[in-house]
Amino acid sequence: MTWHSKRIRVDTVRGSRTITNLCWASILVCGATGFLLVGISSCIGRDLISGLPSEQIVFIPQGIVMSFYGIAGLFLGFYLLCTVLWNVGSGYNFFDKQKGILSIFRWGFPGTSRRIRINLPLKDIEAIGLDVREGPYPRRSLYLRVRGRQNIPLNRIDEDLTLGGIEEEAAELARFLRVSVEGF
Numbered sequence: 001m002t003w004h005s006k007r008i009r010v011d012t013v014r015g016s017r018t019i020t021n022l023c024w025a026s027i028l029v030c031g032a033t034g035f036l037l038v039g040i041s042s043c044i045g046r047d048l049i050s051g052l053p054s055e056q057i058v059f060i061p062q063g064i065v066m067s068f069y070g071i072a073g074l075f076l077g078f079y080l081l082c083t084v085l086w087n088v089g090s091g092y093n094f095f096d097k098q099k100g101i102l103s104i105f106r107w108g109f110p111g112t113s114r115r116i117r118i119n120l121p122l123k124d125i126e127a128i129g130l131d132v133r134e135g136p137y138p139r140r141s142l143y144l145r146v147r148g149r150q151n152i153p154l155n156r157i158d159e160d161l162t163l164g165g166i167e168e169e170a171a172e173l174a175r176f177l178r179v180s181v182e183g184f
Contacts, residue, residue, distance in 0.1 A: 007097045015090025016083045025080035032073025039067030130183035
């Protein structure tokens with residue numbers, strides 16, 4: 001979502017709170033729980049999952065391996081659930097021509113650097129860049145080329161934008177900032 005006037009422009013950036021991430025985290029936690037229960041049932045010799053007799057799975061080596069995969073999957077699934085819960089990566093890009101500043105804000109993981117803020121003068125922005133890579137895993141990202149710094153990404157890498165959509169977004173931002181667009 002973008003809000004802009006003649007002097008101010010605010011672009012919101014969607015974080016990791018998406019239906020896809022929530023579905024993958026749920027699937028991962030459910031599958032890992034199943035693996036862990038099968039590993040535990042092979043260890044104790046009782047059926048914790050009905051319909052799967054534990055005597056068919058020997059604890060060493062199959063039960064240990066399934067328990068390991070279950071624990072690793074639970075850690076990964078809960079990590080993904082936490083990124084969804086905390087909405088890591090969300091924020092906004094705030095351009096103010098009146099004050100001549102650019103403020104980029106993103107939410108990170110809890111801790112001392114939960115709030116990530118970058119403030120730059122607008123006069124240091126040299127160009128708006130496009131990074132477009134086609135193929136099985138297409139990548140379309142928009143970034144700022146800033147004097148004396150690395151390129152600063154403005155959108156999520158996995159954001160589903162068409163080629164025309166990202167070109168239009170880059171052109172709008174370049175017109176607003178009165179800089180060139182590079183990377184076509």
